[in-house]
Amino acid sequence: MDVFESLGKIFNVSLIYATFRASTPIIYAALCAAVTQQANILNVGTEGIMLVGAFTAVAVSFLTGSWILGVLAAMCGGAVIATIMAIGHIKYNSEICAIGMGINLFAIAITKFLLQVIFNTSGSFSDPGIDPIPTVHFAFLENIPVLNGLLNDWAFTEWFVIVFIIILQFLFYKTVWGLRLRAVGQFPMAAQTAGINVNAIKYQAILISGLVGGLAGAHLSLGYSTQFVENMTNNRGFMGVAAMYFGGANPALTAVGCLLFGFSDSVGARLQAYGFPAQFVLMMPYLVTIVVLAVSMAIKVAASKKKESSLITG
Amino acid sequence: MSNSLNGAVKILITLALALGIGAIFILAIGQSPVEAYGALVKGALGTKLGIGNTIAQFTPLLLTSIAFAVAASAGAFNVGVEGEVILGGITAAYIGINWGFLPVPLLYLACFLGAMAVAAAWAYIPAALKAYFNVSEVCVTILMNTVALYIGSYLVSGPMSAGTATPQSDPVLVTIPKIMKPSSANAGVFIAIAAVLVVIFIVYKTKWGYKLRTVGTNPTHADYVGINSKKVFINAMLLSGMLGGMAGCIEVLGVHGYYLDNFAKDLGTNGMLAALIVKSNMLFTPFIAFFLAVLKAGSMAMQQATDVPKSIVDTVSAIFIIIATMEFVVSLGKRRKMEHEAKAVANIGSKKPDDKKTGKEESK
């Protein structure tokens, strides 16, 4: 087969949607981590919060037949898990990495347990009774060849993530709460002397993060797919944390990082069809993230060295 | 010494709480917790097979938990042990398959040394990034675990594949003898115990260990007294990597006899869990590792004997760790004591000093 023909089949217009589709769950996860990061709390528990959300969404959607209730329940579930983390971290001085990892393990175990207890199955659960998040269909696009394939029939939450990025951007940088959140994250003493209740802001941040994480999980199990699989988050939470890291917790930049993951994921899936070892493509986003993290930190170190130098008169 | 005693008491209380919460879950599904826990203990320790399974579970956990704890005592949160196990395993498999030209004893040695060297080199990457550029080792090691997984998976489905349906390598030429057939417990457990004893000895009794602990508790002070904190940090990560690599080697040579894709699943994570429960105290870590091994080994028997799903065991362990990270059991006692003293000294009402703030003030 011609190389160019193959390349054309891999890098075509549909790759754009495939990338976005694969990125969306990670974007939600990254935003979950970004909220707490603004308060200088590294949300290692993103993965677990998301997994609980995914399970709750499927369970409630199946039991009530309503995807809206499923999504709402997932957000509540995420918030409950996040609250455990918040109490441990803020009130009882838990090391955030330690309790975050604990939360992740708990999420894997408890969802497995509930899957067995409630649905009497293990591994995965899918059923026509699960009401998925609806897709958005634009009738007027039907006759436009490229745009139809590109923009039609996205899951509702895929459109919503774009809005959501803007909402968070607004929340962080334009509102009172956002300003206080950032102050708490960067210099809690300054916030305290300004009469701000630092712990209250931290609790709020983790709670909101839980809501977002639950939404991330709901999108994964009701929008991205229509089923629950044990450990179905499959490191997406951690990818989100990494993307948040090099996006500096800025929602828009963070989302860009997530697209990178989604892109390599989609390309990898296609390359595999041509006998290219999928593993190399799959590990690309991870390698790229490590390199970006290292380079950005190295630049920071060099810049501060330059700023401190006595030889340069400023 | 009373400190250790206090720690042990706290762990036991935490454990009781975790088991209690687990019991509530079991009751909630209409089963008897006593029966379930009983079946679990019997399954793990009551039969020869059970004991064998427990030992088989214990061996890698012991190594990975100490691997995490060693890094932690130098101040690193090394989530990357799992990746180190994978790369140690694949290296051991490669040497074990292809270096048949070596006499058998040397081949054993080569497998172990190769596994440890490669895993240590792998651990060097996040260590150096942290030491020289302050890149979060948590993030990097989590990412690197997945990379390691893909490297292993590529090798056994490509160049090193045995051509079987499941991605696995050819069998290695040397294996570690099993000690309690039909379980997969093997003589590797003795190697692991010896290695861990050596490491504990190094950390608590040698000057190298002293430096490690100094860097872990106060790197600024370490630099001031002439200890190169970056170098010590990296060395600790290298040692951690070597232990992870050794675990991988024992799993490949002792349990499977070949490299099986995804064999290291959760080995690193559970080791980290064991270490975190006791805040990386190396004297307690092995006991927790053993306890977790009992839970793991007994869970299957419990599921068969009762109607309690074995995932309850993972749930209990996760609750165990979540509670263990909190500082309330000890601080309750401390606060009461401080209140008491405040009353005695100032002879006034019950205004209690906020112990968090006191700590900050004193450290200024």
Add this chain to the structure above:
Amino acid sequence: MSEYVVEMKDIVKDFGEVHAVKDGQFTLKKGEIHSLIGENGAGKSTMMKLLYGMYPITAGEIYINGEHMTKLDPKIAINHGIGMVHQEFMLVNELTVLENVILGFEPVKGMTIDFDKARKDIQHYIDRYNMEIQLDKKVSQISVGEAQRVEIIKTLMRGAEIIILDEPTAVLTPQETGKLFEILFNLKAEGKSLVFISHKLNEVMTISDRISVMRQGTYMGTVNKEETSPLDLTKKMIGREVFLNIEKDYSKAGEKILEVKDVWIPSQKESSKIRGMSLYVRAGEIVGIAGIDGNGQSELIEAITGLRRVEKGSVILNGKDITNKTPRRIRETGLAHIPEDRNTRGLNRTMSIEDNLVAVELDKKPFTSGIFMNVSEQDKYADHMVKEFDIRPADYKLPTSSLSGGNAQKVVVAREVSMNKPLLVASQPTRGVDIGAIESIRNTLEKAKKSGAGVLLVSAELEEIISLSDRIIVIHEGKITGEMPAGEANENNLGLLMMGADDQVETDKEGEKCHE
């Protein structure tokens, strides 16, 4: 209604075992500038932090505008018209000046912050008090003086009628101090009541209406400025004549032990960068470095001890070039170092007294043999040191976190001095320790000198510098502004040099000139 806007009666504040304030009294009249003075650790900052609600009081009563405050936190304090400019600025570096000023009291329009209104409000105060600040710069980009003005505007924006300034001049250049005083006088003229915390008597005499003195957590009395003198205040502050009778035998000074040649040293702060400094220390002498905190002292010491990079120039110790060598190599070449920050640098607080005592020499015999630590030798040594330096409690297996400031510092001093190195670098050796420990630490430094070591002493306490040193070097903004034998030094001429004014006579006038 009482004549006081603030009354603090019989205040007690304990931090665990530490009694920060034992008997605090304070009153503030409307429209006055009231100085609160005392040595480091006398409890003046703590008193004012209690008033601002940063910690709860252990006992006592606080009245604001006659109202008995049973519960106090910063928010309540702010609502009662109290503002505080902290010694360490409470500004978030990564936020803009504008964002910092409105933090906690943000004007809103709909769902967003009303930045336009905020800007207008702030401009009002800028114009009224003639304070230059740049609202759109990030805090990390502005100067110390400007940051302080931002802090003052912050308190005004929050409607403060009572403004507490915690050692506001410690970080300022004379020009900036002059500007600050102008602003403070303006505020007073507007009817604001001000608390000025300081231990610099000339400033206090310039600015105050009334002066209160604290010593070791206890209130020593209040006087009107007209009725007192610096000498009188000194006596109240220190409580006795200190160390005036140490006999100095300067003739014994020998070979140059340490030579610093034209070194350039980086720093985060512009005023702390060292750009070309040379000095030397001879055997058998104590060289004191005087200067306002943050003028490069810490950077110089860190560079000499190998903890900070030297960008240009060289450091010679004992005839060997030690420029940019590791701390370990430098120590081995012949240096002991009492660091300014004993809690994070000097000690490992989680480890025992014994571990801390042997930390530097751990690698050597008899503390280790081969790769093993020789615990019984360490025990023997620790036991000896605890007795010799009178460290209490004497149980050397206790963690150093359980020691009082003075005893913790004794551990550091014991470790460093006992090695008998040819050069002893001591940075703020008596900061935050009790009088008894101060005396024993100063005697130890004297002994080290008499036994032939060169001592380089950095201290913010002029009295300490003058009474201990043989030779005094004064630095300002990373440059040496003067050098003299201790016999010629007094608070006045040193004070002038510390402000960088080596050719001016009048301290107070000097500050009022605007620079540029």
